[in-house]
Amino acid sequence: MSEPVAHRTVVFDESPRVHHLLDRENVLGPVMLAPLLVYLVALVGVPLVLVFVYAFSDASTGSPTYSFVGLSTFQRTIADETFRTALRNTIVFTILSQVVVIVLATILGFVMTANFRGKWIVRFLVLLPWTTPIALSALAWLWMLDSLFSPFNWILGQLHVVAEGTPVAWLGENTLAVGSVVALQAWRTMPLAAVILMAGLTSIPPELNEQAAIDGAGFWRRLFDITFPLLTPIMMVAILFGIVATFTDMAAVYILTHGGPGDATQVLASWSFYTGIESGSLADGAAIGVFMFPVLLGVCLLMLRRARRAEVL
Amino acid sequence: MKKRRSDIQTRANPSTGQALLARRLTRRDFVKAGGAFALTAATFPTILSSCLGGGTSGGSKTLKILQWSHFVPAYDKWFDPWVKAWGQSKGVTVTVDHITYDQIPIRTAAEINAGSGHDLILWIVPPSQYEPSLVDMGDVVKQVEQKYGPQLDFAKLTNFNPHTNRYFGFTYSFAPDPGDYRKSLFAQAGMSDGPTTWNDMLSAVTQIKSKSKGAVRGGIGFSPEPDSNMAARALIWSYGGSEQDKDSNVTINSDAVVQAVDFMARLFKQAETSEVFSWNAASNNQGLVAGSLSYILNSISAYRTAQASKPDVAKDIFFAKPLSGPGPKALASEHVIQTYVIPKFSKSQDTAKEFLLYLADHASDFVYQSKLYEFPVNPTTNAQDKLYGSGGWLDSDPYQSDPVTKLQVLKDATTWSVNVGYPGPASPAIGEIFDKNILPSMMAAAAKGDKTPKQAVADAETQIKAIFANWRQKGLVGGTT
Numbered sequence: 001m002s003e004p005v006a007h008r009t010v011v012f013d014e015s016p017r018v019h020h021l022l023d024r025e026n027v028l029g030p031v032m033l034a035p036l037l038v039y040l041v042a043l044v045g046v047p048l049v050l051v052f053v054y055a056f057s058d059a060s061t062g063s064p065t066y067s068f069v070g071l072s073t074f075q076r077t078i079a080d081e082t083f084r085t086a087l088r089n090t091i092v093f094t095i096l097s098q099v100v101v102i103v104l105a106t107i108l109g110f111v112m113t114a115n116f117r118g119k120w121i122v123r124f125l126v127l128l129p130w131t132t133p134i135a136l137s138a139l140a141w142l143w144m145l146d147s148l149f150s151p152f153n154w155i156l157g158q159l160h161v162v163a164e165g166t167p168v169a170w171l172g173e174n175t176l177a178v179g180s181v182v183a184l185q186a187w188r189t190m191p192l193a194a195v196i197l198m199a200g201l202t203s204i205p206p207e208l209n210e211q212a213a214i215d216g217a218g219f220w221r222r223l224f225d226i227t228f229p230l231l232t233p234i235m236m237v238a239i240l241f242g243i244v245a246t247f248t249d250m251a252a253v254y255i256l257t258h259g260g261p262g263d264a265t266q267v268l269a270s271w272s273f274y275t276g277i278e279s280g281s282l283a284d285g286a287a288i289g290v291f292m293f294p295v296l297l298g299v300c301l302l303m304l305r306r307a308r309r310a311e312v313l
Numbered sequence: 314m315k316k317r318r319s320d321i322q323t324r325a326n327p328s329t330g331q332a333l334l335a336r337r338l339t340r341r342d343f344v345k346a347g348g349a350f351a352l353t354a355a356t357f358p359t360i361l362s363s364c365l366g367g368g369t370s371g372g373s374k375t376l377k378i379l380q381w382s383h384f385v386p387a388y389d390k391w392f393d394p395w396v397k398a399w400g401q402s403k404g405v406t407v408t409v410d411h412i413t414y415d416q417i418p419i420r421t422a423a424e425i426n427a428g429s430g431h432d433l434i435l436w437i438v439p440p441s442q443y444e445p446s447l448v449d450m451g452d453v454v455k456q457v458e459q460k461y462g463p464q465l466d467f468a469k470l471t472n473f474n475p476h477t478n479r480y481f482g483f484t485y486s487f488a489p490d491p492g493d494y495r496k497s498l499f500a501q502a503g504m505s506d507g508p509t510t511w512n513d514m515l516s517a518v519t520q521i522k523s524k525s526k527g528a529v530r531g532g533i534g535f536s537p538e539p540d541s542n543m544a545a546r547a548l549i550w551s552y553g554g555s556e557q558d559k560d561s562n563v564t565i566n567s568d569a570v571v572q573a574v575d576f577m578a579r580l581f582k583q584a585e586t587s588e589v590f591s592w593n594a595a596s597n598n599q600g601l602v603a604g605s606l607s608y609i610l611n612s613i614s615a616y617r618t619a620q621a622s623k624p625d626v627a628k629d630i631f632f633a634k635p636l637s638g639p640g641p642k643a644l645a646s647e648h649v650i651q652t653y654v655i656p657k658f659s660k661s662q663d664t665a666k667e668f669l670l671y672l673a674d675h676a677s678d679f680v681y682q683s684k685l686y687e688f689p690v691n692p693t694t695n696a697q698d699k700l701y702g703s704g705g706w707l708d709s710d711p712y713q714s715d716p717v718t719k720l721q722v723l724k725d726a727t728t729w730s731v732n733v734g735y736p737g738p739a740s741p742a743i744g745e746i747f748d749k750n751i752l753p754s755m756m757a758a759a760a761k762g763d764k765t766p767k768q769a770v771a772d773a774e775t776q777i778k779a780i781f782a783n784w785r786q787k788g789l790v791g792g793t794t
Contacts, residue, residue, distance in 0.1 A: 058787060061422040062443035062741070076779055081772060082749075147588035147596070148603055166527040172587030174761070258537040258750070261590030262757040278418050279745035280442030281783060 054286035061280040073287040082263045083288060086271040090292075093178070093267060094246045097185035101193050101242050102235065104186070109197035130191035138255035141184050145170035145256070171257050174264040181265050184252045189245050193238035200234030201227070233306065240303045247295060268292050374405045376664050379424075380435035381414035384614040384649075384686065391682040399671055405664055414649075415594075418748070425656055432659040433668070436482070437649035438539075438747065439471045439732070439739035444481040444789060448655040451480040453666050457673045461691035467732040468690035471650050471739050476561070476791035482652040483669050486679060486687040488612040489726035490543055490648035492633035495626075498529060498607045507633035511551060511576060514608055514636055518584040521607045531584035532606030535577070535757040536592040537750035543646040544610045545752040546733065549573045553640030556746060556777065557737040561792030563781055566774040569640065574759045574766035576638075581760035590757055602626055612648040613720065617684050620712070628715050632722045635729050647730045651687065684712050685720060688727070737792075742777075742784040751776055 021027045055073055059066035077083050112123050129137060144151055153167040162168055171177045204227060212222050250269030253259055259266035259274070268288055276285015378396065383389045393409045400407035412420060414437050424430025425446045434440075440447075450472070458464060464472075464484065472482040492514070494507045498521045508514035518531035534541035549555060554569035581589065588596075598615035600606035602623055609615070619627035635643040655665045672679070676694035679687055685706055689696050700706050707724050709717045734743035746752065755773040758764040764772065784790040 060442060060741070060787060061425060062440075062447075063445040063787070065445075076783065079779065080776065082754075082776070147586075147591055148600055148605060163527070166586065167588065169587035169591055171591035172589065177591065257591065258593070260537045260750075260754075260757070261535075261587070262754045262761065262763065274749055275745075277422050278748040280422070280741055281745060281780075284783070 051286045051289050054283050055290045057283050059282040059286070061277065061282050066283070069283070073283045074290075077284060077287045077291075082266055082271060083268075085263050086259075086266040086268050086288070087291060089178075089265060090247060090267040090269070093182055093185060093265075094243055096182045097189065097246050098239055098242045100182065100186040101190045102239060105190050105193035105197050105238065106231075106235075108190070108194040109201050112194065112198045113201045126194050127191050129188050130195075132188075134188060134249065134251040135255065137188060138184060138252050141180070141187075142256055145180055147172060172261055174261055177257050177261055177265050181252055181256060184256060185246045185249065188252075189242045192245075193242055196234060196238040196241070197231065200231045203234075204230050233309075236306055237303070240299050240306070243299050244296065247292060247299075374403075374661060374664050376400060376405050376407045376433065376661050376668060377431040378407065378409045378433045378435070379417070379420060379431035380409065380411060380433075381417055381437060382411045383683065384612070385617055385684050388679070388683045388686070391678075395678070396668065399668065403664075403667070405668075407668075421654075421656075425658075428658045430656065430658070432655060432661040432665045434654050434656070436652045436654065439482065439484075439650070439652060439734075439744060440654055441474060441481060441739050441789070442741035442744055442784075443654065443656075444474060444477065444479060444741075446657055447481045448657055448659070448662055449479050449481070450483040450653075450655070450666075450669075453483050453669050454480050456670060457483075457485075457691060460693075461673065461676075461689075462693040463691070465690045465692070465727055467647060467730060467735065468650065470732045470734065470737070471647075472652050473738065474740065474789065475738055476740070476789065482654045484650055484652045484690055485669070485673055486651045486676075486683075486689055487730060488614075488648040488650075488686050489688065489723050489730055490547070490610055490612055490645045491722060491726070492608060492636065493601060493611050493613075493615060493630055494608045494633055495529075495601070495604075495606075495629050496631045497629050507631055508608070508636060509633070510637045511548065515576070515580055515584065518580075518607050522584045527586070529605060529607050530586055530588075530600075531580060532597045532600055532609035533577070533580060533585070533589065534592045534597055535581065535589045535753050535760055536596075537753060538592055538594045538596075539747075540594055540597055540609075540611060541589075541592065541753040541756075542733070542747050542750060543648065545577070545756050546735075547610060547635060547645045548577060548638065549752070550642075550644040550731070550735065551636060551638030551640050552576070553638070555736060556743065556752070557734060557781075557792065559736040561737045561740060561742075561781070561790055562794045563774065563778050563792070565777050566770050571766050571770050572639070574756055574769055577756045578759045578762075578766060590761070601630065610645070612686060613684075613723075614686055617686070617712070620714075631719060634722055634725075642729075644729055644731050644735070646733055646735075650690075650732065681706070681711070685710065685723075688723075692727075740784065740790045741787075742781045742790045745780045745784070746777055749776075749780075 022031075054066070056068055056070065057066040057073075058069045108126055112119070112126065143149065147153075147167055147169050150167065150170060152170070153162065156162045156168065169176065170180055208226050208230075209222050212226055217225070248269055250267065250273055253265055253267050253270040254273065257265045259270050268291060272285045272288035274285075275288060276282045279285075383392075389411060396409060397407045399405075410431070417434065417436055418440075420430075421434055421436075421440065421443060424434075425443060454464065454472070463469075465487075468484045468487065472484040473480050492507065496505060496507070499505060499507055499517050501524065502517035502520045504513060504517050508517055514531075522530050533544045546556075549570055552569040552573040554564070554567050554573055556563070556565050558564050588600075597606060597609040597611060598618060601609050601611075601615055602619045604626060613632070616627060616630050616632075619630060635645040637643040653665075653669055655662055659665060673691070673694065676689040676691075676696035677699050680689065680696045680700055685700070688700065698705060701724055702708075707720045710720050714720060732739055733747055734740065737743070751773050755769045758772070759766045759769040763769075778794075781790060781792065785792070
């Protein structure tokens with residue numbers, strides 16, 4: 001027979017001082033934020049400092065010691081033809097992909113705010129690329145763009161657009177390879193932009209458009225004179241997030257093209273990786289990475305400024 | 314008595330779900346529980362590690378091995394239980410982790426810089442850039458050489474740095490890199506025994522592409538991947554050129570290399586398509602097995618794959634020795650060269666070396682279990698007669714080639730295989746040139762018409778000289794120019 005269950009009271013022996021401290025917002029707030037700060041310092045701050053330290057040194061992955069060498073890594077980096085190609089590509093890919101993203105994300109924002117049956121399926125499908133790790137999605141794209149097994153080539157073959165046995169080399173032609181990388185970057189950053197713009201669209205008071213419609217403004221007039229001006233601040237946020245995600249990404253290039261054909265799709269992040277990690281020239285890899293810093297710093301300052309303005313408003 | 318807000322009161326048995334739901338979780342409880350969890354999570358690995366100790370597990374020795382997932386999967390299925398059985402006999406707990414070959418550099422960099430990780434790491438290219446952080450393997454190499462003869466020249470050039478006079482690794486096997494061709498297609502071009510020169514090959518693959526209306530093409534890559542690197546070097550050597558001389562001076566800008574680049578440009582224009590600029594390491598294998606390619610440079614792993622998946626295609630795949638060019642000798646790069654390294658942080662260095670000696674004693678096992686993919690680099694191992702001897706495995710393939718003599722062409726592979734960096738040694742500079750795919754990119758620039766062969770070579774020289782100068786400053790590379 002089981003013992004009767006007794007009512008029990010468990011009392012923690014807490015000092016009044018701790019009790020008091022944990023109830024104070026100015027103590028609890030920092031305590032709750034501490035893990036995030038530790039995370040940011042350990043995984044963002046320290047590596048960032050190390051990048052600058054390494055960039056001015058002769059560090060390599062294989063040696064535990066290094067010494068400072070001034071600006072020689074930067075001189076070597078700037079003299080490297082592939083670095084200059086990578087710098088140009090990084091900027092071009094970012095601009096092109098974000099232009100595509102903003103156009104398509106705005107359209108998707110309108111679609112997702114409209115009322116129609118099956119809207120949740122559309123929203124689910126739009127968000128799907130965002131939930132897929134970039135490495136996985138890039139592998140899927142790699143298969144789709146493979147020179148031998150591409151389903152796109154199969155479809156084009158079935159439609160007699162290309163002759164059998166002469167596949168389109170999606171990743172073998174400079175222009176197509178660049179287009180493929182831009183398309184992948186746009187595809188993966190578009191969901192976030194679409195959601196941000198959807199939120200922006202829902203925040204526009206409907207009375208404004210209703211009033212304008214009563215006053216005789218057509219769709220395009222309302223779009224350009226009411227919707228877009230009010231959407232611009234939030235659109236900037238979407239663009240800034242997209243720039244950061246695209247400018248710093250190396251997975252798309254690493255998996256899709258390895259920087260090829262030749263160095264036609266090499267970007268700063270991938271060239272930094274090949275130089276610093278694969279080849280072991282850590283200092284040179286860090287110096288390449290440093291060239292991303294001014295752009296990212298500028299974008300971050302813009303984001304903070306915009307966030308503060310929104311707070312004031 | 315007034316209860317404190319943090320008291321946990323249960324009105325029923327605390328083990329029941331109802332009671333748990335009935336509990337009031339205060340903010341302070343949450344902070345305390347979270348703090349306790351974080352502290353436990355942070356300290357548990359340290360405590361566990363302290364209990365287990367480094368290099369020993371509960372008093373017994375440990376050996377942690379990291380190696381690439383072998384291109385012949387049967388090898389891994391044999392190797393893992395085999396090495397663990399050795400460990401059991403020696404009282405060593407052995408763990409083997411497999412990752413793809415292209416992840417090995419990343420993982421090695423992480424472990425070296427973290428100062429902890431595996432005791433043995435297997436590379437398929439010379440990891441010379443890690444020399445300062447690796448254990449000198451001279452004693453292992455010398456013991457193996459005493460038993461099984463001196464390492465082949467290209468193996469020594471792979472794991473020995475003459476500039477520092479150190480063995481930074483232990484090379485025990487290599488995979489030859491012959492030409493793989495479709496016999497039936499080459500027979501149509503009047504070369505049923507395959508090509509012997511680069512010009513023969515160009516002529517044949519051009520005819521095959523033309524007859525098949527582009528459906529079957531040449532398969533020499535120009536991509537940022539290992540096979541294209543090997544092919545570029547094989548061609549350059551056959552034209553009498555090289556990246557460096559035997560003393561590690563840069564020699565890439567020569568008439569021989571310019572001619573080789575010009576040849577590659579013609580090969581692309583006549584017999585290939587832009588797909589060759591986008592390949593990864595598996596692409597030429599896949600193309601050969603799929604029937605889209607007539608000639609590739611690769612190890613026999615593509616053929617072994619075809620034997621299992623497409624026996625009819627496998628039956629038509631034959632092998633050719635390195636192609637001759639205008640240079641003095643036809644050469645091929647080793648396809649992979651198996652080199653174990655021991656990081657200095659390892660606490661099981663002696664155990665690791667003991668295992669490497671055991672591995673060298675079982676050459677016939679790793680040759681056989683790799684389906685003749687791997688060949689030993691010492692000349693008198695117990696695999697020598699079984700592999701090369703009359704009636705041996707290369708005369709009569711135990712893995713059912715049709716005909717069984719198909720692999721005979723590899724019997725003199727040790728005479729035409731050389732290391733990456735030939736005629737000089739492997740070095741971090743040579744490794745960086747390989748990892749940055751500078752030679753395939755040089756070939757690609759000329760093939761696409763972006764640069765003339767001369768300009769492509771000159772630009773490559775600029776990059777290569779900067780790389781050599783950088784590593785010379787670190788004292789790891791010899792030479793002066």
